[in-house]
Amino acid sequence: MESVNDVKEALSARSRTATLDELRSEGRKRVRIIRAEHVQSMITEAVNSAVEQSGLISPEEVQKLVEKSRQQFRTMMQEAQEATEVQDQLEARDREIAELKKRLEQMAGGKGGGGAASVPVSGDLSAVLAKIEGSINDRLEKIGKKMGVSAAVESDAPVDFSGLFKAADKKLESNMENVEVKKTEGGGIAANLARLKKLKGGS
Amino acid sequence: MTKQDKKEHVAETDVALGKGLDVGTANFAAAVQNADGGITVTVERNAFLDIPSDVYSKNMLVKLKVPYVVHNNRLVVIGEAAFELANVFGRETRRPMRDGLISPNEQDALPMMKMIITKILGEPKVSGENCYFCVPAPSLDVDNNVDYHKGLFESMINKMGYRAHAVNEAHAVVFAELAEQDFTGIGLSFGGGMANACICYKSIPCLSFSVARGGDWIDKNVANVLGCPRSKATHIKERGIDIRDPKSREEEAVSIYYRSLINYVLQNIKTRFESGQNMPSFTSPIDIACAGGTSLVGGFIEVFRDEFAKIDFPLPVGRIFRSEEALTAVAKGCLVAAAIGES
Numbered sequence: 001m002e003s004v005n006d007v008k009e010a011l012s013a014r015s016r017t018a019t020l021d022e023l024r025s026e027g028r029k030r031v032r033i034i035r036a037e038h039v040q041s042m043i044t045e046a047v048n049s050a051v052e053q054s055g056l057i058s059p060e061e062v063q064k065l066v067e068k069s070r071q072q073f074r075t076m077m078q079e080a081q082e083a084t085e086v087q088d089q090l091e092a093r094d095r096e097i098a099e100l101k102k103r104l105e106q107m108a109g110g111k112g113g114g115g116a117a118s119v120p121v122s123g124d125l126s127a128v129l130a131k132i133e134g135s136i137n138d139r140l141e142k143i144g145k146k147m148g149v150s151a152a153v154e155s156d157a158p159v160d161f162s163g164l165f166k167a168a169d170k171k172l173e174s175n176m177e178n179v180e181v182k183k184t185e186g187g188g189i190a191a192n193l194a195r196l197k198k199l200k201g202g203s
Numbered sequence: 204m205t206k207q208d209k210k211e212h213v214a215e216t217d218v219a220l221g222k223g224l225d226v227g228t229a230n231f232a233a234a235v236q237n238a239d240g241g242i243t244v245t246v247e248r249n250a251f252l253d254i255p256s257d258v259y260s261k262n263m264l265v266k267l268k269v270p271y272v273v274h275n276n277r278l279v280v281i282g283e284a285a286f287e288l289a290n291v292f293g294r295e296t297r298r299p300m301r302d303g304l305i306s307p308n309e310q311d312a313l314p315m316m317k318m319i320i321t322k323i324l325g326e327p328k329v330s331g332e333n334c335y336f337c338v339p340a341p342s343l344d345v346d347n348n349v350d351y352h353k354g355l356f357e358s359m360i361n362k363m364g365y366r367a368h369a370v371n372e373a374h375a376v377v378f379a380e381l382a383e384q385d386f387t388g389i390g391l392s393f394g395g396g397m398a399n400a401c402i403c404y405k406s407i408p409c410l411s412f413s414v415a416r417g418g419d420w421i422d423k424n425v426a427n428v429l430g431c432p433r434s435k436a437t438h439i440k441e442r443g444i445d446i447r448d449p450k451s452r453e454e455e456a457v458s459i460y461y462r463s464l465i466n467y468v469l470q471n472i473k474t475r476f477e478s479g480q481n482m483p484s485f486t487s488p489i490d491i492a493c494a495g496g497t498s499l500v501g502g503f504i505e506v507f508r509d510e511f512a513k514i515d516f517p518l519p520v521g522r523i524f525r526s527e528e529a530l531t532a533v534a535k536g537c538l539v540a541a542a543i544g545e546s
Contacts, residue, residue: 170314172272172273172274172314172318173272173273174270174271174272174273174318175264175265175268175270175271176270176272176281176318176321176322178268179268179269179270179322180268181245181246181247181282181322181323182245182246182247182283183243183244183245183246184243184244184246184528184531185237185241185242185243185244186234186241186242186243186244186528186531186535187241187242187527187528188236188240188241188242189236189242189379189535189538189539189542190240191382192378192379192382192539193539193542193543195382195383195385195386196378196382196386196406196539196543197543199385199386199405199406200543
């Protein structure tokens with residue numbers, strides 16, 4: 001039955017709701033009705049028939065394929081649902097911002113108008129801003145968590161990676177001890193050190 | 204060991220404590236102060252070559268004093284010798300680092316890298332002697348993990364008995380080359396895998412970043428257009444050519460890609476400086492110091508100045524110069540940091 005529900009949800013997600021009056025206004029007097037269960041069985045029959053006729057896959061494999069398809073279908077439904085929620089939240093935030101903008105314009109108009117009714121601008125504005133800010137932060141936090149982003153802070157403690165390269169510690173046969181490596185002589189660093197110490201305030 | 208103990212040790216040996224290590228994609232370089240008041244820098248190429256393990260080959264390597272390691276039943280020739288052998292046999296060397304960082308494809312090369320570093324650094328003069336090693340800055344053009352690279356070498360050097368500290372690669376160039384300017388200016392390190400930039404005011408880094416193009420990028424492109432191994436392209440680049448006056452098709456290819464690299468680095472520096480929020484204001488022009496093995500090619504600084512003149516750089520710039528010890532300047536800068544850390 002779960003698959004029937006999936007089909008219902010899919011049909012619901014991809015269809016529109018219209019009242020009888022609306023349909024009538026579109027010139028429709030009769031509509032054909034089909035149940036979701038029938039759609040589901042038609043899909044299953046069509047898939048099974050196509051796969052069996054192909055002769056390429058055994059019945060067991062067909063069953064596995066059907067199950068895998070169902071899982072994928074559910075995952076896609078869930079993702080679509082989450083995306084819709086995020087979109088709703090963003091739209092709600094946009095509406096709040098638009099509302100705030102409208103109120104600010106009204107306040108500015110009232111202040112500049114001189115004769116307009118007195119508005120407690122600073123207190124009201126602060127309260128509105130605080131409310132909107134809190135609301136936006138709350139929504140952003142929720143969206144961030146949903147998308148895998150959070151306001152967590154990183155630790156300053158260094159990460160010890162030594163466990164990843166224990167192999168580098170093993171003793172290997174080599175002649176490195178008897179081989180000379182290229183050496184070059186360069187100018188000293190006394191002047192650099194003196195300058196640095198002076199910058200640091202030393203002698 | 205306490206600071207007092209360390210000072211007494213210095214008095215005994217007359218050699219200051221502290222070592223600098225340049226962990227480069229192409230070369231490792233270790234710098235130490237010597238008894239004559241100068242510095243001694245030990246350099247080894249960061250490359251390997253696997254050859255079949257047999258008694259004859261091993262005896263030959265021993266006789267020729269070619270450094271090798273036996274690893275997973277194979278003979279692994281190490282360092283400059285690996286590069287030379289690869290050229291002779293037309294093969295590619297294995298490179299444990301790529302784009303300035305440890306390569307995820309060469310994890311089993313870690314024992315060989317440790318061996319090279321141990322060889323060039325030597326034993327610490329005292330337990331816990333400071334060793335400053337360079338790390339690149341995060342890149343503008345690739346997503347890289349500097350923390351893992353830094354942690355790996357920090358742990359490796361600590362296990363050798365040193366006290367490891369990381370220093371930004373281009374900051375090290377400022378320490379080595381801009382003392383007369385009170386360590387104010389721009390340090391640029393043109394390495395094998397990356398180009399690093401750091402702008403400093405009175406030795407304090409204000410902005411540092413890197414781009415993941417360097418000498419290897421030139422080699423790769425030259426090898427592609429000429430249809431030869433990268434080792435061959437590296438050899439062409441390092442045999443003493445002048446990129447202002449290419450003498451052959453091969454040198455022409457090297458020259459073209461050098462100019463392209465310099466232009467790319469400068470454009471990125473310009474863009475980054477223009478968008479930088481923490482940029483200091485300079486009342487007088489600042490110097491630009493270039494260093495790194497990739498800057499060693501003939502005509503580098505002239506081409507750099509040519510390309511610099513073409514862009515509208517957002518800061519007033521005075522002298523543009525290349526370090527006289529371009530290959531070892533980063534190691535020297537790390538040594539300066541280590542020595543000041545010991546004092």
